[in-house]
Structure formats: structure tokens, C-alpha cells
Amino acid sequence: MSRYNEKYNEPIPDLAMVACPHCDLLQRLPELPPGGSARCPRCNNELWRGRPDSLNRTFALSAAAVVLYAIANSVPMLGLTIVGRAASTTVFGGVETLWQDGQEMVAVLVLFTAVIAPALQIGIMLAVVIGAQRTRVPTWVGSLLRHHPVTRIWSMIKVMMLGVLVALVKIADYATVIPGVALFVLWVLVFLLAAIQASFDPREVWERITWTEGGAYPAIADRTAEKTL
């Protein structure tokens, strides 16, 4: 807190000006046709991609993801039978076993990357697109959206599915493996999450958002009004 005084920076008038996050080159984003993308001329980083109908599509995909997520975490994912004995596990069952075997830290990590982060990733996305549809986009949308990249980095369903595949092949040496419903649901979820990623345009939400209650807010309100008029 000490390094940062509570002062707000003054925004530059041209909201299409951006600095490349990978090389800091200052540049103006061009108008993009739907589906077109803008890359940084210095480091080739993709700065922006025009995504048609971003909010509606993301909303539909996120709503579907919520349902699949709920199913995936409530039914067995993997089962096996060996000489007449059967066993099965859910995603959470894996976490429980780690905890019971004294691997509490790893259990927490698996819980976070396979259960909590994906839930936050989907939940935040759904809340953001719902909030962003309002005429006056509330500030909480921004507070949620700022945490979205973190949940995306630590949400590892895709990686988990590869791990499950390897475990399946390993176990198939000793026992008959029974794929559970959650296994199929999770695979669909992997594709849904990728589709959400591809359809969501954070710039659109930030452009609609009500600016934070800082010193600069009134000046900005005037400026955006000028721009739209």
C-alpha cells in the first residue's frame, strides 16, 4: 500500500491506443473486420481479435459449462474391476486419497487446479457476461473480470484429462477399466472452455464498464460522451 498512493492515473484521450503487453510498443488498434486480428508489428503478439457477438456466445457457452461442470463433479469419472472387486473415483475422490495419504499440499494443489479454479473460471465468466449486458455495466463486473486471467492460468482440466488418460492405460495392465460418465462430460467441457476462450472479447466488456470511483472519472465520462457523439 505504501508504494502506491491512492492517486489515479490520467487516461490518455485516445482509447484505441494500447501498449503491447509483451514489448511495450505504443500503437493504435485499427478497426477490425469480424474475425480479424491485430498483431504487434514489433513482436508479433496478438493484441486483439474481433469476435462477433462475443457477449451472447460467451453467455451460452458459459451457461452450458456450468451444467457440465456440475455433472462432472458429482458422478464417478473412472472405475475398475479386478478379480470380482470394484472401485471407482470422482475428481474429488482423487483429492481425498491424496489428503488421507499425507500429501495435503498436493491434495490442495489438485483441488485448486482441477476443481476450484475451473469453477471460478466458469462462474466469473458467466457473471461477467450477464453483468455486461446491462445498460449501465456495474463496477463489480470489472472487479470480477480482473481476476479471470489468474483462474484461467490455474484451471487445468485439459491437463488433468491427459493425466487421466495415462492413468487409465497404466491401470489397464492390471484391471478392467470402466470409464465413468464424468470422463465424457469432462472431455466436452474441455472443448467448451476452449470455445469460451475463443468467443470472449475482454476489450468489449472493458469498453462498456463503469469506470472505477477515482479522481479521473468525471473527466472520462465527458470524454467518452464526446467520442460517441
Add this chain to the structure above:
Amino acid sequence: MSPSGAVTAMGQGLQSCEVCSLVSRPAPDAKAGRCPRCGEELDFRKTASFQRSWAFLIAAAVCYIPANLLPVLTTTTATGSESDTILQGVVLLWSPTGWPLSLIVLFASIMIPSAKILALAYLLVTAQRGSAENNEQRIRMYRIIEFIGRWSMVDVFVDTFTAALIQLQPLMSVAPAPGLLFFAAVVVLTMLAVESFDPRLIWDTVRSEEVQHA
């Protein structure tokens, strides 16, 4: 303006928000402020990027040793128990049908973590020395290690679900072993190290670094 002639936000005294990408100017008497749009704390570069990145990286390199030497799984059967390290797990998986997965685990668990530690160390050293060469290759290297890092978690999930399923005492049971904690630590620490590294430092030369620390 940086010596290469490119107009950067920092060169213009502007700060760009990592969260909402708004470009803004700090008040004349302040070094850094908050983003007027989203309220994020702003700075020209990520705070203490070199120090944090090195700290996480060194910690990861230290954990890398027990992660590879200690067993990650213990299998107990009626006849006794046996422990496997990550590399032994790769070997065990190698079979006429299982070899593609064996290669995936070899790649994700052994090659990615070590390549990541070396690549990030290279990026840190060259950026700290103010190197202006191979910038395009170095930024590409950064993007690759940022993208592939999370895939190292594969082995943690393999061991988790193997142990969760094979609980058929006294016939056969599998339990995680101490190496798994160190291996998970390597994955998390290298991810944090890459997150702390500011790729814009690749493009900053000695002169603009002086501005930053002034």
C-alpha cells in the same frame, strides 16, 4: 524513446494496465498510480520482476533434484511394496501399446521442467545484461515456456488418479510418495517464475533500465 527507436509506453511516460489494457499517465508528482478504469495498481514494469523471477526459479531448481530422485508412487501388493520415481514411471509405461503415453510423460515431466528452468534463466540473464540481440527469438521462447508450463502437471494427475483407484487392500494398493510434493512444487514454482517475469524487459535496453530504476 528507447535507443532502438521504437516508441514505447514507458518511453512516453505512460503506463499500460495489465488487467484492462488502458494506457494512462501517472500524476506529475507520483511514480505510479492506479488505473482510472479498473483500479489496478500500475507500474511501468512488473514489480521486482528480476528478483521475484530468480527467487522462484532458484527454488524450483532446488526442488527439481528431490523431485527426480525421490519416488512419487508406492505400490503395495501381497508380496511386498515397491516405489517408483518419475523416470521409473516412464520406463514402466513403455510397452508396445503404451509407448506414446510414455513419451508424453517423459516430455511433460522431465523435458518441460528442465527446459523451462534453463530457458527462463537464459531470458533473465540476457535481459539483465541489457542484451538487444535475438529479441524475436527470446520473446518466442517466453511464449513457449508460458504456454507449455502447465502441462508438467500431467504426472501429478496421473499419480493422483492411479492412487485413488487402486485401493484394493490387501490385494494391491497405490499411494503417493514424498517425491510427488517436490515435483508439484517444481511445476508451481516454475509457473510463478514465468508469471513474475516481465517480457517487456527483453526489449528494454540498458538506457531505459536506468530510467526505470531512477
